[in-house]
Amino acid sequence: MTDKPKKSAKMPPRTFLCVVDESEELSQALRYACRRANNTGGRIALLYVIEPTEFQHWMAVGDRMKEEAREGAEELIQVVASVVQKRTGHTPVVYIREGKAEEELVKLIDEQKDISVLILGASTGPEGPGPLVSYLLKEKAGTLRVPMTVVPGGLTDEQIDAIS
Numbered sequence: 001m002t003d004k005p006k007k008s009a010k011m012p013p014r015t016f017l018c019v020v021d022e023s024e025e026l027s028q029a030l031r032y033a034c035r036r037a038n039n040t041g042g043r044i045a046l047l048y049v050i051e052p053t054e055f056q057h058w059m060a061v062g063d064r065m066k067e068e069a070r071e072g073a074e075e076l077i078q079v080v081a082s083v084v085q086k087r088t089g090h091t092p093v094v095y096i097r098e099g100k101a102e103e104e105l106v107k108l109i110d111e112q113k114d115i116s117v118l119i120l121g122a123s124t125g126p127e128g129p130g131p132l133v134s135y136l137l138k139e140k141a142g143t144l145r146v147p148m149t150v151v152p153g154g155l156t157d158e159q160i161d162a163i164s
Contacts, residue, residue: 014042014116015093017146019105019132020080021048025121025153028160030080032151033119034087035164044084044092045115047108048073049101070096102135109145117147124154 016033020026037044050073053065073096084092097104109115120136122129129137133150141148151160 012114014040015045015112015114016042016117016119017045017047017109017115018080018119019049019101020046020077021101022076023121023123023130023153025123025130025151026080027121028153028155029119029121029151030083031087031157031160032149032164034084035161036117036119037088037090039164042116043090044088045095045112046077046080046084046092047095047097047105048077049104050096050098051101052099101132102139105132105136106140106144115146117149118144119149119151121153122150124152 014037016037018026018029018033033044036042050066050069053069077094077096081092081094084090095108097108105118109118118136120130120133122133128134129150136144136148137150
């Protein structure tokens with residue numbers, strides 16, 4: 001009697017999560033993520049975290065600041081989503097959250113089981129790779145549910161294309 005090979009269930013496409021911010025290294029991380037998505041039949045997810053405002057003196061002013069932060073987040077994520085659309089031919093999944101970036105990122109990864117890989121860009125500045133990369137490497141690297149790829153911010157497009 002021989003064992004029949006088991007039918008493998010079709011695996012869902014990989015989802016590569018990029019954190020969107022105003023950093024220079026976002027460009028390299030996004031290029032890398034789009035290349036990986038194209039090469040593996042995957043898709044892109046984008047996360048923008050609106051940090052809490054400290055201004056609490058007048059409620060109306062604080063509300064207006066939150067509103068402006070939300071509008072800015074939506075504008076930036078729209079621009080980044082259009083870049084992803086151009087590079088991959090697919091609309092990315094978009095998440096906009098409010099809170100501490102580190103906490104919201106970890107929560108999102110835990111909640112969204114379809115996220116397969118976290119891709120972050122590392123700053124080339126003297127202050128280090130950036131607060132989010134530093135936090136994740138020091139505090140969460142061994143406990144994240146998904147692998148994390150850190151793309152050096154100093155890589156050229158050609159270098160990224162060669163490794164992705």
